[in-house]
Amino acid sequence: MKVVPLRLQPGDDLRRALEAWMSQQPEQAGFVISAVGSLSEAQLRLAGASEATAIRGELEILSLAGTLSPDGTHLHIAVADSLGAVIGGHLCAGSLVRSTAELVIGLLPEWQFQRELDAATGYAELVINPAAQG
Template identity: 80%
Template sequence: MKVVPLRLQPGDDLRQALETWMGEQEEQAGCVISAIGSLSVAKLRFAGAAAATTIHGELEIISLSGTLSADGAHLHIAFADSRGAVIGGHLCPGSLVRTTAELVIGLLPEWRFSRELDPATGYAELRITPRAPG
């Protein structure tokens, strides 16, 4: 595993920045190892919901986990509001960094992750394949 630290800036779209960054890497599989920081806007989809919910405020990232591939990401986030109430769900585009997002990403050079529509779930699900030696 290759480990890479990243820092995102205020106003960056957390999900979009990670997807763009992953698309620029030689490796074709990645995962979030660690993430802390804050959001001013969080867009997340709750379990079973069809649409995303938008939350505004001073939000502290408690946890971010998921997989990254050149053709998309699957990320779940938990964050606390200014009262300490924690909420979480599927991270959607439109979640904006407030002050910083400090991330540690693991790149997996021996694997290829891709997203393919799974008829059983109706979602683009993770496909894992060994990467041919280069």
């Protein structure tokens, strides 16, 4: 396993920045080990919802977990507002870094992650294969 630290800047789109970064890596499988920071806006798809909900304000990132592949990500996040109320869900594009996002990413050179439409769920789900040798 290869471990890479990243820091995102104010205004960066958390999901899109991770997708762009992963698309530039030679490894085809990754995951979030650790994440702290803040957002000014979180776009979350809540459980059972079909559309994202915008949460705005000074939000602290409490946790971020998920898988990264060159053709997509699956990320869940929990954030707390200025009163300490916590909300979480599927991280969507448009979630903007407020002051910083400090991430530690694990890359798995022996594996390949892909996303393929799963007829049973209706979503692009994770497909795991050994990486091509060569």
